[in-house]
Structure formats: structure tokens, C-alpha cells
Amino acid sequence: MNTILEMRGITKSFPGVKALDDVNLKVKSGEIHALVGENGAGKSTLMKVLSGVYPHGSYDGEIVFEGETVAFGSITDSENKGIIIIHQELALVPLLSIAENIFLGNEIQTNGVISWPETFARSVELLKKVGLDEKPSTLIDAIGVGKQQLVEIAKALSKKVKLLILDEPTSSLQENDSQKLLDLLLEFKKQGIASILISHKLNEVSQVADTITVLRDGATVSTLDCHADKISEEHIIRDMVGRDMAHRYPERTPNIREKLFEISNWNVWHPEHSDRQMIKNINLSVSCGEVVGIAGLMGSGRTELAMSIFGKSYGQNISGKVFMNGKEIDASTVPSAIKNGICYVTEDRKELGLVLEENIVRNITLSNLPGVSSNGVIDDTSERRIAEDYRETLNIRTPSVFQKVVNLSGGNQQKVVLSKWLFANPQLLILDEPTRGIDIGAKFEIYTIINQLAHEGKGIILISSEMPELLGMCDRIYVMNEGAFAGEVVASKSDQEQIMSMIVKG
Amino acid sequence: MANQTSTASIGSYMKTHLREYGMLLALVVIMVFFQYMTEGTLMRPVNLTNLFLQNSYIIIMALGMLLVIVAGHIDLSVGSVSGFIGALAAIMMVQWEMSIYIAVPICLLAGTIIGAAQGYWIAYWRIPSFIVTLAGMLVFRGLTLWLLEGQSVGPFPKTFQLLSTGFVKDIFDFGFERFNMTALLIGTSGAATIVALAARNRARQAKFGMNDEPFAFFLAKNGLIAFAIIYITFLLATYRGLPNVLITMAVLTSIYTFITNSTTVGRRIYALGGNEKAAQLSGIKTKRLTFLTFANMGMLAALAGLIFAARLNTATPKAGVAFELDVIAAVFIGGASMSGGVGKIIGAVVGAFIMGVMNNGMSIVGVGIDWQQVIKGLVLLAAVIFDVYNKNKSN
Numbered sequence: 001m002n003t004i005l006e007m008r009g010i011t012k013s014f015p016g017v018k019a020l021d022d023v024n025l026k027v028k029s030g031e032i033h034a035l036v037g038e039n040g041a042g043k044s045t046l047m048k049v050l051s052g053v054y055p056h057g058s059y060d061g062e063i064v065f066e067g068e069t070v071a072f073g074s075i076t077d078s079e080n081k082g083i084i085i086i087h088q089e090l091a092l093v094p095l096l097s098i099a100e101n102i103f104l105g106n107e108i109q110t111n112g113v114i115s116w117p118e119t120f121a122r123s124v125e126l127l128k129k130v131g132l133d134e135k136p137s138t139l140i141d142a143i144g145v146g147k148q149q150l151v152e153i154a155k156a157l158s159k160k161v162k163l164l165i166l167d168e169p170t171s172s173l174q175e176n177d178s179q180k181l182l183d184l185l186l187e188f189k190k191q192g193i194a195s196i197l198i199s200h201k202l203n204e205v206s207q208v209a210d211t212i213t214v215l216r217d218g219a220t221v222s223t224l225d226c227h228a229d230k231i232s233e234e235h236i237i238r239d240m241v242g243r244d245m246a247h248r249y250p251e252r253t254p255n256i257r258e259k260l261f262e263i264s265n266w267n268v269w270h271p272e273h274s275d276r277q278m279i280k281n282i283n284l285s286v287s288c289g290e291v292v293g294i295a296g297l298m299g300s301g302r303t304e305l306a307m308s309i310f311g312k313s314y315g316q317n318i319s320g321k322v323f324m325n326g327k328e329i330d331a332s333t334v335p336s337a338i339k340n341g342i343c344y345v346t347e348d349r350k351e352l353g354l355v356l357e358e359n360i361v362r363n364i365t366l367s368n369l370p371g372v373s374s375n376g377v378i379d380d381t382s383e384r385r386i387a388e389d390y391r392e393t394l395n396i397r398t399p400s401v402f403q404k405v406v407n408l409s410g411g412n413q414q415k416v417v418l419s420k421w422l423f424a425n426p427q428l429l430i431l432d433e434p435t436r437g438i439d440i441g442a443k444f445e446i447y448t449i450i451n452q453l454a455h456e457g458k459g460i461i462l463i464s465s466e467m468p469e470l471l472g473m474c475d476r477i478y479v480m481n482e483g484a485f486a487g488e489v490v491a492s493k494s495d496q497e498q499i500m501s502m503i504v505k506g
Numbered sequence: 507m508a509n510q511t512s513t514a515s516i517g518s519y520m521k522t523h524l525r526e527y528g529m530l531l532a533l534v535v536i537m538v539f540f541q542y543m544t545e546g547t548l549m550r551p552v553n554l555t556n557l558f559l560q561n562s563y564i565i566i567m568a569l570g571m572l573l574v575i576v577a578g579h580i581d582l583s584v585g586s587v588s589g590f591i592g593a594l595a596a597i598m599m600v601q602w603e604m605s606i607y608i609a610v611p612i613c614l615l616a617g618t619i620i621g622a623a624q625g626y627w628i629a630y631w632r633i634p635s636f637i638v639t640l641a642g643m644l645v646f647r648g649l650t651l652w653l654l655e656g657q658s659v660g661p662f663p664k665t666f667q668l669l670s671t672g673f674v675k676d677i678f679d680f681g682f683e684r685f686n687m688t689a690l691l692i693g694t695s696g697a698a699t700i701v702a703l704a705a706r707n708r709a710r711q712a713k714f715g716m717n718d719e720p721f722a723f724f725l726a727k728n729g730l731i732a733f734a735i736i737y738i739t740f741l742l743a744t745y746r747g748l749p750n751v752l753i754t755m756a757v758l759t760s761i762y763t764f765i766t767n768s769t770t771v772g773r774r775i776y777a778l779g780g781n782e783k784a785a786q787l788s789g790i791k792t793k794r795l796t797f798l799t800f801a802n803m804g805m806l807a808a809l810a811g812l813i814f815a816a817r818l819n820t821a822t823p824k825a826g827v828a829f830e831l832d833v834i835a836a837v838f839i840g841g842a843s844m845s846g847g848v849g850k851i852i853g854a855v856v857g858a859f860i861m862g863v864m865n866n867g868m869s870i871v872g873v874g875i876d877w878q879q880v881i882k883g884l885v886l887l888a889a890v891i892f893d894v895y896n897k898n899k900s901n
Contacts, residue, residue: 310787311787311789313786313787334786334787334788334789334790335789335791337789338789344787346784346787351781351783351784352781352783352784352787353784353787354781354784355776355777355780355781355784355785355847356780356781357780357847357848358776358777358780358847362773362776362777366773366777366784366785366788366790367788367789369770369773369774370770373769373770376769376770376771377768377769377770378768378769378770378773380710380768381710381713420788424789
């Protein structure tokens, strides 16, 4: 079989991070090539290099497509060659029709005037190809995610596609929709269209893939030929996670005391689609001085769970009970959750955690302004003193506490968010990806703070995509998959392979 | 503790705080310019008094508008609401001969309720403020016409007129020819208070080593501010003294400065405008806060409507037309950001004075209403471009 695409020695650096290091990828004509790896392994970056999102010149290495070396300056360049990428977050305009979306940016027109009859006729044709039984005039808004995914593929087919890239296409789909999509890929394969499938779901990968490339920490670990020998899922998992765990986590002697926090029969539905259940019957408990982890992939419902607990900040029709120190509490609004000692450090610190244009002082005291004021009047002096205290104890590196937080590095921003919640005096602290996007040194400092808090008897819930982090920091880990807990492990008696197989096998 | 006693040079300090003082400087330049162009008419006591009377209602509404804009919203209805309240006051006081001590509180309450009603849809139903207040603008313009049946209603009782055209009585009237000693005393003590507060604040900052303002600059700045206040009150004293509205304005400006700088409510409004989601997840009741911001705006619009009606001594269906544009322009000239979270009370007041002095100066010089609008529009644009330019440069 011929090779349609070859990426040789791709290296891509961002300031301070090497996202891809000498990656090689070879896709044969008409095959389904699966690209697997943990979050942050470099899969999406590699696809962005391929599709021209990162233009030629911003990376090192060579891309050969259909026998010629190519240098894409933009997505348009790669699309013209027939490389079409479908992103995890769908790029459809909700209030336009299916037909309009299919031909968006690629309209059937003469001198800027759209020919609607032809547009609709071709849409019908394309929809039949992808097996979608909807009128072209239906609005995107009115169809489900699974069908939207098919519209995206129809859109790709409207251009002359030679290589189709699907980034986590089934992550938001139901079982039968996923199966339809995979069948479609096999159908395309028959027609000679090659595809690259990025997926976490190994059962799907082994069902359709001809070749599997495993990426880890920005490098190619292995390329497995599915037809040559029988590849076990265990083998893939080992390749995905198999890195050594050095002393990246500070030591802590667990001192676990009485039960602090508990939720029972927790159910949450999607805030807009009331028929989609996001959290399914979850029971969870945390004791004083315990660090409890929640493992799971992106989209497994970890953040949704945390936010629904914290003042019902996510979802609708939430049912279940919340207990603190054995008593049922009301945590139905953010203020009441905070009053009951629950604090939540958000995953997205820029969007949800900080007021970027304000200074450090004002961000730290935001969640507990009564703590620095009397009768509604803020005492500047004590406010400043508190900020200076946190700056010292958490080692926030800044010339002044009056620095705007937008000017701080990621690690220091995260310490400001932590300060804010520590000042609110929590009993239970939920940390959602607290070390994402920050450097190793700052990570270690944040781990140390977490251990210190546990030592003081606070309960900690740590949500993370990095399994070594969970294993290194936690006492117990809940494994989450598709909105439900797939299992629970004791960190000291578990390893990454066990957790990963719980995730991918569901 | 930060040991940042790096007392920067005056030049570099000015550069980093260009935005803060830039507009004040612009106001001074514009005043000097028109003082020259009008051959001294601008700063004549009579004209100065007029300047305050003419702009008082814009400034009072700008105080509320600043909070609305900082919270990330806009209120287009303030002109219509102030006109409507003026009409309501006229009906109650002129036609029904109600006491002003009953009518004025009713009017202020009505304004608050109007603001609250609009705020309700904006805060709890998340309907864009632009739409809600655009509707309010039409509704209350229509209701004003309906209430007045298309006629002007007046004149108001004497006591009501004092709200706008009254002056603070001179308690030291010992026969100094046309010199109001009380006015000068109030001005001097006002200036002294401002300087004393600034000095206290500086001393507290120094305790933390958090002061980067050069001492010479501090002296010059406060000296100039004190001098300006005393000089202006001196000029006013040679005419009829301090207008009542000037006192109202000064008191309200101080109150709102205090609210925005030092209270939890003020802080939360900035956080709400800066990042609503983060504010909400920090336990701030963002909806209620938005609601209250609009209720407050309604109350100030009502007060402005009363002052305007008292000044004209009649309620007309045209009262308040296009006020919202002057008010919004004042707030943006004063450095507030369209996206919310940024802006200062003192900036809005300075912005309103810039507009006011330009209106007044251009009228005296004889610039037609046509070119006045063109120039005011360009000044607004220039001020915002200056803002954006500064921001881009600092990033």
C-alpha cells in the first residue's frame, strides 16, 4: 500500500515547553489510522501542525503529502490539498440551516449570489452519503450532537477530501451514534479515503483501526500494525502511560480522621438539554485530612460534578444529598456552599477564577469581603496585610500585591486563586486541575500547599487528568467515566494501568 | 512586605499614570483655551454659576451611569426617565398642588421603581440592558407626552425652584459688598478636607512602603486641587455664592466615590463587570447587584429630572431628550471601559465637565449647534482612542 502522508521529525515548541519532539507519523492510503495518548500527549498539536493551524515555519520537520513536500500556511492551504480536520468542539453555526453550514465559506455561488436550488440539491446528496435523514433546511440547533457530527462530516465531504482527521469524534456521542460514525469511517475506507482517528476509547480504536500510533509526552512511542499481530488493549495502555515516576511529589504521612463530607445519590442533567444526564448516581465521601482524587478523561463529567456540588453552578434537576460533618447541609447556592465550608478552585482560572484586570489584593479578598470590612466598609490596611501574608506563605512571585493578575505567570495566578479560597476558610477544598499549564517548580509548590492543608485536617478533592499526579498525591481515587464512577482505588495499591483500563473499558 | 520605596521621578510617574491625570489635564487645557477664546467670559462668576447649573443633572446621572457601565451594562432610558419624573412632579405640584415635601420623595421613589423594573428584566431574565433600556427610553418618552398632554406645565412653587436655582445663604452677611463669605469658607474647608484625606491616605500607604508617587508631585497635585477649589468658590462668592445644586453634586460625588473605593458593594460591582462568572463563583450575588445598580440609576435619573424641571421652572415634553447621550459620553470620556470593570467616579465627573465646558465655551464663541455636535463627537472618539492606545501600549 502507498503512503499518503508522512510527517518526519516534527518538533514544535511553545515558550518554555516542547509540545512535540521529533514526532514521526506515517499514514497509508485508504487506511484508518488511530492516534492515541493521554491528555497533553501532543495529539491535537500534531494535527494542528498538519492542518496548517500552526503554519509552516513555526515548527521543525517535514510533511510529505501524496509524495510531495508541503508547506501549509493556513487551514485553507491544507483543505485545498484535501486534508480536512473535524475538531472536538464542533464548528457549526447553531442558527443556520444544515445546508448553509455545509457550504459555509465554500458557497455555491456566482458573483457572490448563492444558488439555493443547487445548494439544497447537493446537500441532500451529501446527507444521504453520511446517512443522515434530515431536511437540509433544518437548523443545526434543532438536531442532536450525534447528527451535528454527521453534518460536520458532510461538510468535509463537500470539499474533495483525501484525508479526514477526526478529533475525539465520539466523546460526546451516545453508544449507537458512535457505532454509526465508526461504520461510516469503514465505509469511507472502502471508497479509498484515509482517516486519522484521535480517540481515548480503545474498544473503538481496536474495532476500526488498521494502524495505531501512540504518543506520549510529545514523542512517538510506538506504531502498531493491527493486522500483523494481535494488539491487546493492555499493550496500548502501557505504551500510553508508561513513564517513570520520579520524586515529583512531596511526601505526606496520611493522618485521616473522622468523615467530613459526603454526597449521596447525586444526579445532574445537562443545563440546556434536559434529557441528557451528565452525572449518574454518584456517591462520594471525604474525611478530614484526606486527599481524594477523581480520575477520568476530559468530558467524563469531573468538572460538571464539582460545579454541581458547589452551589449548583452547573446543570439542572439536581438531586441528591450533601452532608458536612454528618449533618445534611444546603449547598444550593454559591454563598451557602461557601458558608458551609465548601470551596471550589475552578479548572479555568482565567475565565472562572480571576478578575484579570484587578490586582492581587482585590482578587484574594473577593470571596470573603466581609472578612476585611466592617459595616460594608473595606479596611484597606487589613486587606493589604492579608494579601501580603498569602504572598509570603504561598510564595507568590510578584513585585507588588497591587500587580494586576493578568501580568502574572500561570503558576502565580493559580496561587492567587488558591489564596482567595484559603481566605474563605474552607473545610473542604475541591481543586479542579490545579496544576494545568504551570511549570514543574510551581507544581511542586502547589502540591506542598495541598499536603499542608490536608495536614491541617481539611478535606481535599483533587480532580486531574494526570494520573501520576493523582497517584502521587491522593489517598483514594475515584475513577470516573461518562458521568458515573467506574470504580474506586486505594492510591498506594494501584497504578496507572489499572486506572486507565477502568476508564477505557468503562 | 513589599519594600517598594522606589520614588520614581516625576516624569516617569506621569507617564505611567497618564490616563489618570490625562483627562484632568485635558479639562484644564480646554478651560484655558475657552477662557482665551471667550476673552475671559468663561470664568466670569455669572458664567461659572451657570456652568454648574447647566451641568448638574448630567453629572448626577453620570454617577449612576458609571456604576451601570462598570457593571458591564448601559442605560439608554435615563433621559426619558428624568423627563417623565419632571412631568410627574409638575402634575403633582402644579395641578394637584401637592406639598413638595410629599411630591419630591414620591418622585424619587418612582424613579427607583422604574430603574428597578428595568433592572429586574436585565438581572433576572438576562435580557440585554441595551434592549430593555431602549424600550424604557421609548416608553417613558411616550408617558411624558401623555402625562403632560403635549403641553408645558408650570410654574413650580418657589420652594421647589430653590432645588436648582437657590443659593446657600450667607450667614456672615455683614454688608461686605456682594461677597459671600460662607461660600468661601465652605470651599476652603472642602479643599482642606480633600488635602487632609489625601495626606492621611499617603501616610498609610507609606507605612506599607507602597507609595510610588513622588512627594513633589503629591504636593503639587493637592496644592493645585486645593487652589482650584478655593479660587472657584472665591469667584462664585463674588456673585451669589454657592448654588444649592453644587452642594448636592459635591455631596453625591463624595458619597459615590466612597462607595466605589471603600465599600464591599462597590468592590463587588467592579468584580461583576470585570468577570461575571468568576464573581458569581466567588459567592457574589451578581443578579441582585445588577438589579440594585439599575434601581440606583433610576433614583439618580429622577433627581436629575427634578433639578432640570426646577431650573426651567416648567415641565416640558421635550425635557431630557438626548440627555442619555451626554451622560454616557461623559462616563466614557472619563475612562470607563465598554466591557465593564473599569472606571472611576471622579473620571465621570471630569468627563461631564469636559462636555459642559465645551458646550458652554462654544456657545459663547458662537459656534453653531451643528459644529458643536461634530466637535463633541470627535472629542468622545479621541478620548476612547487615547484609552485604547494607552492600554495596547502597556500590554
